[in-house]
Structure formats: C-alpha cells, structure tokens
Amino acid sequence: MLSNYPLSEVEKAFLEESGVKSISSQIPYLLVDNFPKLGLITACRFLEWASNNPQGVISLPTGKTPEYFIKWSQYLLQNWDTKKGKEIRERYNLGNTKKPVLSELTFVQIDEFYPISSKQNNSFYHYVNKFYLEGFGLSKEKAILINSDEIPLAEGKHFREIFPDMKVDLSLRFREPKTPMEKLQQQSIYLIDQWCGEYEQRIRDLGGIGFFLGGIGPDGHIAFNTRGSHIFSTTRLTETNFETQAVAAGDLGGIEVSANRLVITIGLDTIVYNPDAVGIIIAAGEAKAQIVKDSLETPLDNIYPATVLQKLKNGRFYLTKGAAVKLSDSVDTYYRSGxxxxxxxxxxxxxxxxxxxxxxxxxxxxxxxxxxxxxxxxxxxxxxxxxxxxxxxxxxxxxLLKEKNEVLLHTGPHHDDISLGILPHITNQLQENSNEAHFSVLTSGFTAVTNTFVIDTLLHTKKLLDDGEIQMVHYEDFFEVGYKLKTDKDVYHFLTKVAAEDEMGKKRGLCHRVIRALVTIYEVKNKQQLRETINDVISILRNSYDGEKNPSKIQTLKGMIREFEEELVWAHFGVQVKNVHHLRLGFYTGDIFTEQPDKKRDVEPILEMFRKINPTKLSLTLDPEGSGPDTHYKVLQATAEAVRQWSEEKDLSELRILGYRNVWFKFEPHEANVIVPVSLGDMSVMEDSFSNCYLSQVNASFPSYSHNGKFSTVAKRIWVSQLNDIQLLLGKNYFYLHETAKVRSSHGLIFFKDMNVEEFLAHARELEKSIEGML
The missing domain is CATH 1.10.10 (Arc Repressor Mutant, subunit A)
Incomplete structure (x- = not known):
C-alpha cells in the first residue's frame, strides 16, 4: 500500500529507519521509537514542507503533545548549518533542502475554549502567539486567530457581560428566550455562528490548509471534533464530550470548569478541504493504542473523526511503537519477526x-x-x-511469595501513583515486620490541587483560629521551632478522626498541617503575621483565573498539602513520616512544557536517596513512552539515569526493580512476570484510603478520561478486568477452589514486571540516550 502514496524524502528516511516494509491500514503511518523522536520526524517533515511552500497555510496543535515538535523545529532552524544540524539533516534527507523562512506562512488557529480571555496564559490564543507566532517567527498580520475578546456580540458587549457565569446555552439557537438577558445571549450566539462562518471562509479563500498537524484525543477527536462529529463539519461553536473535558481539565483548572466551557473549532471538512494538504496526526504511548487502531483500520466513519484523513493522499499518522502496538500490522510483525x-x-x-x-x-x-x-x-x-x-x-x-528482610523503596511520579499502582502488593510486604519500607514521590504534584480547595481550607483555618481550636499556635516556641515538631502526631490524630467518622476533626487536622506549611514557606513569626499570610494567599487565589500558574510559594503550599495526603496513606500501615520522602524535583514547574530532567538538579536527589536508603527492591512507574502525563516519562528518565550512575558506584546485582503501571495504561498478561491477587478487602482499603486521605482529589477535578470520578475507581476496574483475562485462561474454579485463601478471595489482579538492573536499563536505554542528547 505504501507505493500508492507519495512519500516525501523525509518520510522515506524515517520509513527506512523504522524497518516497516508494508502497511495495510486505511491511512499510511510511520513509526518511531519514542516521544522525543516523534517530535523530530514531525519537525523534519514540517520544515521540508515549509521550504517547498514558503507562502503556504499551516495549522499546528496546542497543548503538551507538540512539545518536542516545537523544540526540534526551533533547534533545527537555529542549527541548520552547524555540524550537528547538518548530521540530522543528512540522516533524514534534508541535506539538500533550502533552509525554510517561516515569516511568510499563514497560520490558522485550530481551536479555542469559549469564552476565555485571550490574555490568559492557558488560552490557546496565548499559546499560539508564544510558541508559534513568536517562537517560529510567523507573521502576526497574516495569522487567522480565534480571539474570544474580539468576537462581536450583541450590543457590542464583552462576553463577561453577555455570559457572566461563563456558560453558553446552545439551546437558545432553537428555543425562545425567556428573559432579556437570554435574548442578548441568543443574539450573541447567532453572531458567534456568523463569525465562525466568516472564519471558515477566510481559510477557504486561501485554498484551505496546506499543512495540518494535530494530536488525537482519547475518544478519537482531532481539533475539537469529538466522536460523532459530522465528516463535512466546518468551523463552529460547539459542546464537547466528557473525555475531551477531562483532558482539558488540566488547562482550565478542573473538570468543573472545562465541563461548562464550549469550544470554537475548525471542522473535519476544514482540515481536508485542500486535497493536496499534508495532514498529520501524532500519537505516543500505549494508552492511545486502541483509538489509533480504530482510527487507522476503520473506513471513513464519524465515530472515529481521524478517519477523515483518508480523503487526503498526504494524510498520515506518525506514531511511537507503543501507540501502534494494537495495529494489525504491528501484531503481525510482532509474531512474524525475530x-x-x-x-x-x-x-x-x-x-x-x-x-x-x-x-x-x-x-x-x-x-x-x-x-x-x-x-x-x-x-x-x-x-x-x-x-x-x-x-x-x-x-x-x-x-504470593512472602518477602522478608527487604529494604523496600516505592517511588511514584505523583502522589497517589504508588497506591493506585500496587497498593495490595505493598500491604503484603508491610505485614512482615522484618521488611523496612520507604515511599518517595518525586514531584511536588501541586497542579492537582485546585485554587478552590486551598481557599476553602484556608477559610476554615481562619475560623478555627478565631474559635481558639488551634492551640499549638499559642505555644511560646511554636513559630521558632514548634511548627517543625510532632508531624507524626498530626498524621495519627487525623486517622483517629477518620476512624471516628469525625469529618470536622479531619478538616481540623488538615488545617493544622496547613498552618505548619504556611509558617515554613512564608517564615511566619507570630499569630498576627499568620492571619495576614492566610488573607494574602486567599486574595491572590481569588484574583487568579482558573488554570493560572500560581506563584512559587503557593505552588509549594499546594505541594505540601499533597505531601501530607501521602503521609496519611502510608500511616494506615504504621509507616512513619520520616520514611515518606518528598523530592520535589525541579523540572516540575507548572508550565505547559516542563523542563527536561537535569543531571545535577533532578538526578542527584534520587541518587542521594538510593545511597541513603540502600534499597534491595525499588518500584517505579514503567511508562517509557509517556502514555500518561509527561511527568511520568520525565521521572522515569531521571530515575533511570540515577540507577545507571548508582550501578557505577556499587554492585547492584541483587537489586530488584518492580515496574508497575496504573490508571493511565496497563500491562498485558504476557508482559508481566508477577501477578498479585487482590481481594475485596484490598480494594476497600485502597478506596477508603483514597477517599479519606487524598482530600484534594476526592472531587476528581482532574479525572481520568475513562471515568468521571475518583482515580481509585478506575484502578479497581483495571484490577477486575485483569482478573477476567486470567480467569478466561485458567477457569474460574482455579480461583474459588484454590488451596490458598488469598487466591480464593481474589476478585482482581495486579500485574507488574520484576527486573534486575540490567533488564531495567535495557527498557530505559532510549531514555538514557535522550538524557545524553537533551535539546
């Protein structure tokens, strides 16, 4: 089938490197090894096209997906004639390509939330201006952009006047308005529809988009054309579905915001209007594997919006091997090669x-x-x-093996990752007194705490102070040294209130820890300064828009709330606060693109922890392609490098590394070499500890796209589905008639991979390379 499509010179080079000989999908695809390489192939293809089409029309994606596309594009433009730049160009058939000048290209913005101020850093308008118009040196005058502040509305009013609660009721398109305000809203919706039609016409007057690059959502959406969008859809104001809202929650400050926000998006027909267009969808990681398969192997179908690329002879998918793992071709190659x-x-x-x-x-x-x-x-x-x-x-x-005399170090990128990944396995280990257990969360995790949660907590803290319910602030030495003491007592008292079903007592316990955090962060010296600090933080948060990056001290406060939550979970099993390690790696900044892990700043703290704890077993999330949040991928980079350096210092032949996965993607049975039975009791412990301890997460402001609720429910469903797979092989009677009570009581299973250091570093080899050659 490849011979039926006109491959560019860049695509020929990457195709040869991939080793793929033939494809059978409805749309051609190219495979690369990892997430950074996905950015490289896309950048090379874009620059190749731009060189040949200096006055063309382009449409490029927003969000985290294009991180490496942007970095590689800028790197190649800046290093076009340097030694390394020339080496890359020669390798990927750009050697004879004239360096592109991007200033004459016309940029078309793909989509935008509505309503949202263009001045907000989390608007796509701001993203486009920062990373593409300024970052690539594109023409601002030529750009066709979606600026919500400038879209005309009834009586010349701003959207804050027309939609004061930031909600747009599209039923007004078809029903009679009931109030004068609704009349204005209806007129405004019609004006937005008119604007969208004009936006579409501007694109078509230029002959359509010449180069389109987009990601693919969990439901298969491209741009904001969600599952079920009309194949002939054009630019429009529209609602989204839950999966899309869940993905957007991180940008907008929570699902409670994204669920009520509409979008303006170009349509599927907008993307393919130009029959000569290059249309590329990029996807990384096994979490995308099923939707990639459905999109590539299904004939044109509005259930899978990306199938519209079948209309383009230059329609392509660029994929990591993980994202392609379920394709019929990949399965066939897996069995037939080697x-x-x-x-x-x-x-x-x-x-x-x-x-x-x-x-x-x-x-x-x-x-x-x-x-x-x-x-x-x-x-x-x-x-x-x-x-x-x-x-x-x-x-x-x-x-089922009982481990003894082990020094266990369980690590996770975010707070709750360890619990959601392997909690039932850990409880087995902690029941043995000869085992020493440590837990480490490698990032601060502050982005998962909403402003609303912090405001509510601080207001409650003020009330408790007013009512004299926080006695520790009255101790003479509290603001000098006392605030650092008795953290284990905090945790114990909180869990006592959990046992007593005392909700107010739990809130008070959280407020105690928040006061300790405020004194630490803001160097508070007395009760009056404490009150002023609380008021200042509340004021800053109330004057912030949803999804705005917080000042660093508030980030630290949010992170310390998450750290307290993690301590509470492991205190269920008697683990002391000193054995819960908070590394707060520096690459985690809250920016749209977090920095790459740095050897000194990010690897050294992990290495120091290894030296100090000297674990005999180390657990980590094994996500080598960034299937989940990019933090998973970057934490694995840093951890792999720390293990590699540690292996140069001492003999690690006895160290076992447990690679686990959680709610973002899972192991298949053949990939794992350890299977742990999970009882209903295990599930209850996980559900209860999540609900009682991860206080900032219970309302699921940033849910998985697979479930509108707590992550613990998603984890439980995965464990149950894994049992179903194994029961189909072994038979149900294997379980309920088993001689061991643990197996008889299992109603779920956990899969993980037990590796030695050499095996782990082989898995992470590409990560090691990407650290060495960091952009």
Whole structure:
C-alpha cells in the first residue's frame, strides 16, 4: 500500500529507519521509537514542507503533545548549518533542502475554549502567539486567530457581560428566550455562528490548509471534533464530550470548569478541504493504542473523526511503537519477526481465549491450528495450552511469595501513583515486620490541587483560629521551632478522626498541617503575621483565573498539602513520616512544557536517596513512552539515569526493580512476570484510603478520561478486568477452589514486571540516550 502514496524524502528516511516494509491500514503511518523522536520526524517533515511552500497555510496543535515538535523545529532552524544540524539533516534527507523562512506562512488557529480571555496564559490564543507566532517567527498580520475578546456580540458587549457565569446555552439557537438577558445571549450566539462562518471562509479563500498537524484525543477527536462529529463539519461553536473535558481539565483548572466551557473549532471538512494538504496526526504511548487502531483500520466513519484523513493522499499518522502496538500490522510483525519466544506463545493463547470467548481448558488443538498466530507456535501440541496455564500460575505464585528482610523503596511520579499502582502488593510486604519500607514521590504534584480547595481550607483555618481550636499556635516556641515538631502526631490524630467518622476533626487536622506549611514557606513569626499570610494567599487565589500558574510559594503550599495526603496513606500501615520522602524535583514547574530532567538538579536527589536508603527492591512507574502525563516519562528518565550512575558506584546485582503501571495504561498478561491477587478487602482499603486521605482529589477535578470520578475507581476496574483475562485462561474454579485463601478471595489482579538492573536499563536505554542528547 505504501507505493500508492507519495512519500516525501523525509518520510522515506524515517520509513527506512523504522524497518516497516508494508502497511495495510486505511491511512499510511510511520513509526518511531519514542516521544522525543516523534517530535523530530514531525519537525523534519514540517520544515521540508515549509521550504517547498514558503507562502503556504499551516495549522499546528496546542497543548503538551507538540512539545518536542516545537523544540526540534526551533533547534533545527537555529542549527541548520552547524555540524550537528547538518548530521540530522543528512540522516533524514534534508541535506539538500533550502533552509525554510517561516515569516511568510499563514497560520490558522485550530481551536479555542469559549469564552476565555485571550490574555490568559492557558488560552490557546496565548499559546499560539508564544510558541508559534513568536517562537517560529510567523507573521502576526497574516495569522487567522480565534480571539474570544474580539468576537462581536450583541450590543457590542464583552462576553463577561453577555455570559457572566461563563456558560453558553446552545439551546437558545432553537428555543425562545425567556428573559432579556437570554435574548442578548441568543443574539450573541447567532453572531458567534456568523463569525465562525466568516472564519471558515477566510481559510477557504486561501485554498484551505496546506499543512495540518494535530494530536488525537482519547475518544478519537482531532481539533475539537469529538466522536460523532459530522465528516463535512466546518468551523463552529460547539459542546464537547466528557473525555475531551477531562483532558482539558488540566488547562482550565478542573473538570468543573472545562465541563461548562464550549469550544470554537475548525471542522473535519476544514482540515481536508485542500486535497493536496499534508495532514498529520501524532500519537505516543500505549494508552492511545486502541483509538489509533480504530482510527487507522476503520473506513471513513464519524465515530472515529481521524478517519477523515483518508480523503487526503498526504494524510498520515506518525506514531511511537507503543501507540501502534494494537495495529494489525504491528501484531503481525510482532509474531512474524525475530525468533519465536515464550512471551509470543503466552500472548497468542491468551488472545485466542478472548477472541473465541473460551476458557483455556476448553481450547482444542484444532482451535490453535486454525488461528493465525497460535498456529505459528513451535511444537504445537495438546499440551501447549496447559503449559501456558502453568506459566501464568507460576506468575501468580510469585505474587504470593512472602518477602522478608527487604529494604523496600516505592517511588511514584505523583502522589497517589504508588497506591493506585500496587497498593495490595505493598500491604503484603508491610505485614512482615522484618521488611523496612520507604515511599518517595518525586514531584511536588501541586497542579492537582485546585485554587478552590486551598481557599476553602484556608477559610476554615481562619475560623478555627478565631474559635481558639488551634492551640499549638499559642505555644511560646511554636513559630521558632514548634511548627517543625510532632508531624507524626498530626498524621495519627487525623486517622483517629477518620476512624471516628469525625469529618470536622479531619478538616481540623488538615488545617493544622496547613498552618505548619504556611509558617515554613512564608517564615511566619507570630499569630498576627499568620492571619495576614492566610488573607494574602486567599486574595491572590481569588484574583487568579482558573488554570493560572500560581506563584512559587503557593505552588509549594499546594505541594505540601499533597505531601501530607501521602503521609496519611502510608500511616494506615504504621509507616512513619520520616520514611515518606518528598523530592520535589525541579523540572516540575507548572508550565505547559516542563523542563527536561537535569543531571545535577533532578538526578542527584534520587541518587542521594538510593545511597541513603540502600534499597534491595525499588518500584517505579514503567511508562517509557509517556502514555500518561509527561511527568511520568520525565521521572522515569531521571530515575533511570540515577540507577545507571548508582550501578557505577556499587554492585547492584541483587537489586530488584518492580515496574508497575496504573490508571493511565496497563500491562498485558504476557508482559508481566508477577501477578498479585487482590481481594475485596484490598480494594476497600485502597478506596477508603483514597477517599479519606487524598482530600484534594476526592472531587476528581482532574479525572481520568475513562471515568468521571475518583482515580481509585478506575484502578479497581483495571484490577477486575485483569482478573477476567486470567480467569478466561485458567477457569474460574482455579480461583474459588484454590488451596490458598488469598487466591480464593481474589476478585482482581495486579500485574507488574520484576527486573534486575540490567533488564531495567535495557527498557530505559532510549531514555538514557535522550538524557545524553537533551535539546
């Protein structure tokens, strides 16, 4: 099929490097190894096109997805004629390409929230101006942009006057207004619709978009064309769906904001109006694998908006291998290339059980021989399935082993990652007194705490101070040294109130810790200064727009609230505060693009922690392609480098590394080598500790796109689905008739990968390279 499409010189180079020989999807795609490389291929293709189309029309994405596209584009433009720049250009067939001048290109903004002030840093208008118009040196005069402040409304009013609660009721398009305000709103909606039509016409008058680059949402949306959007849709004001709102929650300061905000977006027909356009969708990580498969392998269908790229001969998907893992071609290549491994046998048999909806013991040899992949198993016999069953049982047995005399260090990128990933496994370890357990969250995690939560907490703190309910501030030495003491007592008292079902007592416990944090951060010296500080923070937050980056001290305050929450979770099991380590790595800044991990600033603290704790087992989130938030990917970069450096200092042959995954994406059974049974009691502990301790997260302001609620519910559903997969292989009676109570009581399973240092660094090798060659 590749021969049917006109590949550019850059695409030919990347295709050759990928080793892909043929594709069978409806839209051609190119594969790269990792997230930074995805940015490189996209930048090379864009600069190639821009060189050939110096006065063309371009439309580029916003958000976190294009981070490396932007960085690589700027790097290549700045280093076009340097030694390294020339090496990259030669490697990817840009050697003879004239350096592009971007100033004559016309930029078209893809989409925008509505209403939102263009002056806000989290508006796409601001993003486009900062990273593209200024960052790429594009023409501001030529740009076709969506500035909500300038879209005409009824009586010449601003959107804050027409929509004072920032909500637009689109039912006014079709019903009679009930009040004078609704009449103005209706007139304004019609004016916005008129503006959208004119926006569309401006694009079409230029012949349409010549180069379109976009990401793909969890529901398959491109731009804000969500699942079900009309294939012939044009620029419009529209609502979004929950998945899109969940993804946008991080930009807008919470789902409670994004759920009530509409969007203006170019349409699917806008994207493909120019038949000669280059249309590229980029996707990274296994979390995107299913929607990528559906979008690439389904004929034109409004359920999968990206299928519209089938209309373009230059329509493409650029993917990391993780994002492509479920494609029929990728599955075929996996089985047909290289030697046949036991992992392939396991995967093919388990997948056959799922495909045929048959229990393992009911699979017949004939079923295996008739299947495309199990028929490839060497020495296929009547015993093949039973050997796979034995292999999976062995993984379960490993998950039942009682560990003793271990020094355990469990790490996570964010607060709650460890709990959501492997809490039931950890509870098994903590029941053994000879084990020493440490927990470390590597970033401050402040972006997950809303302004509203902090304001409410501080108002309650003021009331408690007024009512004389916070006695510690009256102690003579409190503001000198006392605020640093008795943090374990804070935690213990809080959990006592949990046990007593005393909600007001819990709130008071949080307020105690918040006062300690305020004294620490703002160097408060007395009660009067404490009150003034509380008032100042409340004032700053009340005058901030939703999603605005906070001042650094408020970021620290939010982070310390999250740290208290983490201490509460592990105190359930008697873990002391001194064994919960808060690293607050410096790359985590709250900016749209966080910095790359730095060897001194970010790797050294992890290395120091390893030296101090000297763990025999280390757990971490294994997310080498950035399937979840980019923090996961960058924390893994820093951790891998710290492990590598530590391995140069001492013999780590005995160190075991446990790679776990959580709500963002999961292991398949064949990928994991340890399976841990999860009981209803385990699930209750996780759900209860999440609800009682992660106070800032209970209302799920930043939910997973798969569930409008707590992350703990998402984790539980994953554990249950993993049990269903294994039950299909082993049979349900394996579980409820098992000789071990732990297995009999299992109603979910956790998968993880137990590795030695060499195996882990092999997984992270690309990450090591990307650290060495950081842009």
């Amino acid at each position: 030697e046949w491994t036991w992992e392939k046998t396991e995967r093919s048999v388990i997948d056959l059980c799922k495909r045929l909806k048959k229990y393992g013991h009911r699979l017949k040899l004939e079923d295996l021989k008739n299947d495309k992949y199990t028929s490839m198993i060497p020495d296929l016999s009547e015993n093949t399935v039973s050997k796979v069953m034995e292999s999976v049982v062995e993984k379960l047995n490993r998950g």
